[in-house]
Amino acid sequence: MSSLTNPVYPVIWHNDSVSLIDQTRLPNEYAFVEIHRSEDMARAIKTMIVRGAPAIGVAAAYGMYLGAREIETDNRDEFLESLEKVAQMLRSTRPTAVNLFWAISRMMKTAYETLGTVQEIKQILLETAQIINSEDLQTCQEIGNHGLTVLPSTPEKLTILTHCNAGGLATAGYGTALGVVRSAFREGRLARVFADETRPRLQGAKLTSWECVQEGIPVTVITDSMAAHCMKQNLIHAVVVGADRIAANGDTANKIGTYSLALIAKAHQIPFFVAAPLSTIDFSLHDGTQIPIEERNPEEIYKVGDTILTPAGVEFYNPAFDVTPAELIAAIITEHGAFVPKELKTIQEKQMA
Numbered sequence: 001m002s003s004l005t006n007p008v009y010p011v012i013w014h015n016d017s018v019s020l021i022d023q024t025r026l027p028n029e030y031a032f033v034e035i036h037r038s039e040d041m042a043r044a045i046k047t048m049i050v051r052g053a054p055a056i057g058v059a060a061a062y063g064m065y066l067g068a069r070e071i072e073t074d075n076r077d078e079f080l081e082s083l084e085k086v087a088q089m090l091r092s093t094r095p096t097a098v099n100l101f102w103a104i105s106r107m108m109k110t111a112y113e114t115l116g117t118v119q120e121i122k123q124i125l126l127e128t129a130q131i132i133n134s135e136d137l138q139t140c141q142e143i144g145n146h147g148l149t150v151l152p153s154t155p156e157k158l159t160i161l162t163h164c165n166a167g168g169l170a171t172a173g174y175g176t177a178l179g180v181v182r183s184a185f186r187e188g189r190l191a192r193v194f195a196d197e198t199r200p201r202l203q204g205a206k207l208t209s210w211e212c213v214q215e216g217i218p219v220t221v222i223t224d225s226m227a228a229h230c231m232k233q234n235l236i237h238a239v240v241v242g243a244d245r246i247a248a249n250g251d252t253a254n255k256i257g258t259y260s261l262a263l264i265a266k267a268h269q270i271p272f273f274v275a276a277p278l279s280t281i282d283f284s285l286h287d288g289t290q291i292p293i294e295e296r297n298p299e300e301i302y303k304v305g306d307t308i309l310t311p312a313g314v315e316f317y318n319p320a321f322d323v324t325p326a327e328l329i330a331a332i333i334t335e336h337g338a339f340v341p342k343e344l345k346t347i348q349e350k351q352m353a
């Protein structure tokens with residue numbers, strides 16, 4: 001089944017509310033949560049009902065509209081002041097993925113720049129959220145196509161290793177890293193995906209594998225610690241991952257474990273690619289040391305279901321992301337083409353021109 005006839009849309013606007021695929025229940029249950037209020041959207045982002053950098057950007061954009069809709073004033077200044085509070089609430093949900101902040105800023109800018117009644121601003125905000133949603137879908141398909149141009153030309157059918165979930169579920173649809181995988185599959189260039197299970201939340205085991213199964217893409221799940229062994233056995237031809245925030249020098253924050261994957265890929269001379277929209281690049285940060293790294297509840301490490309894995313008295317450290325240095329990245333695949341990290345500067349210059 002082709003991805004284009006079987007898309008996954010994790011965030012859907014319909015009938016005056018937002019439907020989110022509840023990603024905490026997959027793969028056992030394919031269920032939706034209806035979001036009517038901005039506070040509920042903030043909670044859904046925080047609890048990872050919706051997750052993945054571009055998807056939380058889209059969700060936050062709709063959250064901004066829901067918040068705007070709740071404001072009961074016709075006074076423009078009062079409205080903008082209250083909308084700023086909604087923005088602040090949504091910004092406080094997750095710190096690393098820059099798409100969240102990017103989408104909220106775009107919504108705020110739209111509100112400030114729309115000269116009209118409060119009702120008109122609300123309407124434009126809804127339209128802007130819908131545009132952010134559809135643009136991301138288009139962007140991912142372009143990333144997928146550009147990815148084809150940098151994948152190794154041999155063997156004819158590749159095995160691609162990916163980490164976490166950078167698929168349709170993590171975007172408006174189609175995916176970034178998994179978008180490249182999907183495009184390779186469509187073109188007959190994919191033998192198989194290896195999906196790292198991705199401790200501690202298991203997005204690879206639960207979500208990436210689920211997406212692949214939906215589309216008949218052959219997938220093998222491995223534990224994170226098996227990646228080096230698989231590379232040593234020549235089972236992997238390329239690594240493609242997503243990103244939560246890319247600094248101006250190309251240093252890339254992505255799900256914890258990505259950095260070690262990049263190191264072992266280099267040790268085995270396997271190309272390591274990052275696939276991400278331009279909205280994931282934070283040109284305000286010079287390098288990866290400036291990227292804020294989210295720390296999550298230690299329960300994610302010590303609890304599996306209702307079972308506690310560790311003895312009392314143990315301490316935990318649970319950073320959700322790590323930063324891969326630019327020099328380990330063969331190319332960053334965007335909707336405008338694939339770039340070596342050093343070339344990001346030229347994109348910035350073009351954006352500012």
Ligand code: MRU
Pocket residue numbers: 051052053054097163164165166167170171175176177203241242243244254255256320
């Ligand atoms: O904590 P998560 O599940 O939101 O982390 C997701 C990732 O790290 C993805 O790789 C990244 O957001 C890119 S999604 C296209």
